[in-house]
Amino acid sequence: MSLQGKTLLITAGPTYEKIDPVRFIGNFSTGKMGYAIAEACAESGAFVKLVSGPTNLNISHKNIERIDVMSGEEMYQACASIHAHCDISIFCAAVADYTPKHPSATKTKRQNDELTIELVKNKDISAELGKVKKAHQVHVGFALETNDELPNAQGKLERKNLDYIILNSLQDKNAGFGFDTNKVTIISKKQVSPLPLMSKKEVAKEIVKLLF
Numbered sequence: 001m002s003l004q005g006k007t008l009l010i011t012a013g014p015t016y017e018k019i020d021p022v023r024f025i026g027n028f029s030t031g032k033m034g035y036a037i038a039e040a041c042a043e044s045g046a047f048v049k050l051v052s053g054p055t056n057l058n059i060s061h062k063n064i065e066r067i068d069v070m071s072g073e074e075m076y077q078a079c080a081s082i083h084a085h086c087d088i089s090i091f092c093a094a095v096a097d098y099t100p101k102h103p104s105a106t107k108t109k110r111q112n113d114e115l116t117i118e119l120v121k122n123k124d125i126s127a128e129l130g131k132v133k134k135a136h137q138v139h140v141g142f143a144l145e146t147n148d149e150l151p152n153a154q155g156k157l158e159r160k161n162l163d164y165i166i167l168n169s170l171q172d173k174n175a176g177f178g179f180d181t182n183k184v185t186i187i188s189k190k191q192v193s194p195l196p197l198m199s200k201k202e203v204a205k206e207i208v209k210l211l212f
């Protein structure tokens with residue numbers, strides 16, 4: 001029960017960015033990693049505010065409050081209102097980097113041979129909250145990389161003012177989106193610690209250990 005008395009913010013799952021009332025831009029995140037971390041933190045005594053994009057997952061634990069959101073902007077608003085009261089924030093969500101600039105209020109009809117959708121950048125939740133992080137607050141982020149994994153992840157650690165970044169490589173078999181297993185490297189300013197392939201529940205426990 002070593003996170004007893006701590007309040008955590010955890011983001012999980014994908015975000016859906018509306019194109020029109022029936023279509024969206026999304027990604028393959030299932031939310032499994034974030035939900036496993038939420039459960040492991042709650043098990044160790046923390047109170048968890050789980051800000052979740054759309055997933056098929058269920059979670060019920062007396063210490064977990066789930067806040068459902070749809071878009072990156074909604075996720076940002078929910079996190080910004082909670083963050084100041086949290087001791088630890090873990091940014092596990094696969095937030096869409098871009099969102100349609102002018103989502104249509106009506107269903108887009110099939111007319112022209114080509115269709116261009118203008119996109120604008122979503123807010124970077126971890127970077128924005130990194131700017132207002134207080135000395136007593138700890139931030140953990142994830143980096144999903146396909147190439148130049150270590151320098152890319154170290155760059156994000158710096159840019160987003162994170163204390164730890166958990167690197168996932170899409171080059172590793174049985175790791176990442178949809179799998180129940182994951183192979184991660186835990187990176188801090190001082191250390192790079194590769195872990196073997198393990199279940200997402202075990203990875204979650206390793207992350208909890210960082211926070212004791």
Ligand code: CTP
Nearest residue numbers: 091092093095122123124125126141142143144
């Ligand atoms: N993140 C976030 N808000 C965003 C984008 C990312 O909070 N709008 C967080 C993720 O939850 C993760 C970390 O930032 O903890 C890194 O996410 P990732 O998608 O790997 O990186 P990006 O900053 O989006 O960079 P890129 O897509 O260029 O690799």
